[in-house]
Amino acid sequence: MSPTMAGDDHGTVEARYGAEAATHFRNQGFWADDSLSSWVDRWARERPGSRAVSDGVRELTFAQLSNQSARLAIRLLELGIHAGDRVAIQLPNWVEFVMAYAAINRVGAILVPIMPVYRHTEVLHILQSAEPKVVLTTGNFRGFDHAAMFRELRGEAPSVSRLIIARSKVVDSSFEERIDDTVAEGQSATALAAQLGPYPHSDQGHAIIYSSGTESTAKGCLHTWNTAAFTARFLARDVFRLTAVDTMFMPSPLAHTTGIEIGILAPLIAGAQIHLLDVWDPEIALARIQQFACTAAASATPFVRMVLDTPSSRRHDLSTMRVWLCAGAPIPTTLAMEFAEVFNQGTLLPLYGCTEVGVATVCHPDDDLETISTSDGRVLARGVDIKLIDHVGERVGAGQEGEICYRGPGAMLSYWRDHENTRAAIDDEGWHHCGDLGRVDADGYLRVTGRLKDIIIRGGQNLSAREIEEHLLTHPAIKDVAVVPYPDERLGEKVCAFITVQDGTPLSVSDIRSFLTNKRKVAIQKVPEKVLTIDELPRTASGKVQKFVLRKQATSTVR
Structure with a gap:
């Protein structure tokens, strides 16, 4: 059903899920035959002048996002990038990240996001593992020259043949080019579409997102468009309840699963706007939420505490914010109550997930305060199964602690080119062993209690x-x-x-x-x-x- 993908024995949808399960996922609406780039082009046709993405310095309408991503996609083709090739991005939360992501998807290449804070050691490991042919990055950002780092690593990462640089005037013409020159005005949208051909298959490789986990080196989680978009579709519809009038505020790095699935995919599937913050500052965050009338957000729980502790938080009009999702730490009752007060009855909701499976459980806006502060929610959608097992692999009962295991449409295909870790994480029945401990109550609400991972x-x-x-x-x-x-x-x-x-x-x-x-x-x-x-x-x-x-x-x- 899907094109062949590099990786181990779970590197295709057929190997990971089987044809019957894949058909079931489609019939139930968990998966679809669309793509990131097809959504971008749809909104460009229907609402060309509406703002799609902004970052406080630059912004793009849907028409501009579609046009510029198509021009970059043409350039990627010229550089020899085709379906299944990897293209890496190490950029801050800028509009160029979203545009480049759409371009990578348009040619069927696989996104390899790299966290902006990563330096030589972590970056080299990812380059040698994923072997991207092209890297999109920037020059000096927050006192560090990213382009110079990639120049230094070039000899140890021979797969990289080209750097495309955002917001930098200094380039080495033999190895680099400026993204602004690449996406300059030229052919019409119709001519670009004719050159690009059909959209990529939704079951082919879409992204390799690296997650450190417990091992000493990061593992690449191979997702298709459908496994990545599953989380985004149901968060957008059932939790955030996004429409075209909404704006997603994203302070978490776009190179992280939260940034990709919640910051980019969820709003673009819903046709909502995206507003990005490249350097975390709670004062600036509050000002941006007010300025861009942001209605939804997601971050680690400590970000919310910092926002609420900011003296100016009571002076901003934050009434547009409806839902803020939090991960990484529990939400105390006092924090949820304080958030509702400052954000004019906005709701702070917990979730549980990981790079391997996206969002597994989440609370909903209709859940009461006690549920929000004492659980990590129920399964994201009816297609997700969660079970807890003891040390010998037997399922435990309600209220008993066990290892959290996930099975459903959002799970990765495999760890990239890592058969051993893939087999250790995914059992013969398709359950992904998350390595975290938890309890599930009689109503199906999960509470994460600890972790097996160090x-x-x-x-x-x-x-x-x-x-x-x-x-x-x-x-x-x-x-x-x-x-x-x-x-x-x-x-x-x-x-x-x-x-x-x-x-x-x-x-x-x-x-x-x-x-x-x-x-x-x-x-x-x-x-x-x-x-x-x-x-x-x-x-x-x-x-x-x-x-x-x-x-x-x-x-x-x-x-």
Whole structure:
């Protein structure tokens, strides 16, 4: 039914789901024969002059978004990009991200989003794994030259043959070009459409989104248009209830699952506007929500706390905001009540999901305050099944804790070119084992209670403790290390590193920060905010580090 896709034995819809399940998903309206680019072109025909996307500096109408993405798509074809090829984007939350995403989809290529905060180490891993032929990025943003980084990595990532640069006047003509030159006025929309041909098949590879999880290197989650759009369709219809008059406010990175599925796909499927914030600042966020009359948003829960703590929050007209979805931390009753007061009865709703399956459970605007503050919602749509299992794989009853497993139309096909991890995560019955613990009550509401994964959720982003540990162990003065989370009111969790050192001389937080960012070149959010030097790490008789002891110790230092 679908074109062949590179990857492991789950790299096609037939291998992952089977023809019967795929047909069922279509018959039930969970999947459709459309695409991101077909939605963009539809709204360009029906509402050409309406604003599609803005970021406070630039904006595009639906007609401009359609036209410029088509011109970039033609250029991608000229650069040898065809269906199944990978194209990476490392851009802030700018309109160029949305336009480039639509162009990539228009030629049937596979989007590889890269978080803007990622640096040499993380970026090189993604480039070597996904092997994109073209990268869209920028020059200097927030004191870091992204284009220069890709120039440095070129020798170790030979698949990349071209950089397309946004908002930068400085380019190396032998390797780079400016996106503004690429999408300059030229052929008509009709002529462009004739060159581009049919839209891509909705079951072919659409995006490889990298998620760190528990391993030391990130895994690429291979999604089709249909598996990615499933979450967007039902959030847009049943939770946000988006129409053409709505505006989605997106402060979360577009390179993240939240940014892609909620910030781009949900509003574009509904024909709503998108407003982007490229640098998080709660004061600016409030001003933008008022200025652009934003009606919906999604972010990590700590973002909401920062907005409400901003002195000017009571002075802005925020009455247009109806629904704000939160992930990564529970929503306390007091936070939900305060949000409703400041946002004029707007509703703060929790969700549970991950890059591998999109949104699994979510609360709805009709749920009461107790449900919102004590659960992570029910299944997103009737096509989703959730079960909780014990340590031997048996399903547990209502109210009992177990590992959360997902089966439904939003699950990825596989981890990109990673047979071992794919087989470990997806069992023979098609259940995706999420690695998190939870309880489901008699009414079907899930509450996430913990995690099997060794991760820190900092500001809604999953950080692998093992990855940070492996970087720290390369420091010449560090003998042993264990990384654990500790609670933080603003970000949910922060990173604490317990270290033993060679000569007994403690290393400061600034020492560690300098080493990780300058020597190891890792993203700043992975740098520990707390470093504690101890004589030896607590271990079990079998030699495993007793991280629960260290978590208690790290937590006690902030009380």
